[in-house]
Amino acid sequence: MYNKDLLNKMLDKYDIEKVAEFCEMTAFMYDTKFLACSEQHLCSEFDFERDWWNSAYVELIKEIRL
Numbered sequence: 001m002y003n004k005d006l007l008n009k010m011l012d013k014y015d016i017e018k019v020a021e022f023c024e025m026t027a028f029m030y031d032t033k034f035l036a037c038s039e040q041h042l043c044s045e046f047d048f049e050r051d052w053w054n055s056a057y058v059e060l061i062k063e064i065r066l
Helices: 003-013 016-040 046-065
Strands: none
Touching: 003 016, 003 046, 016 046
16 A cells, blocks of 8 residues: 555544654654664665655645645
8 A cells, every 4th residue: 555545544544643643753754764774774764754644744734734
């Protein structure tokens, strides 16, 4: 399942504020993993996941503030 599909399923089930918080925490998690693995040069796609979830968070926050 792609991130966008997962995001849409969460938006169907949960309030947008909760999903935005999830996105923020998930981006933080992947950033932490990316920083840890970059020290060992073992990174995979943590930076992509971090950036994707952070972008989703930013977009949801924009919607909440409208």
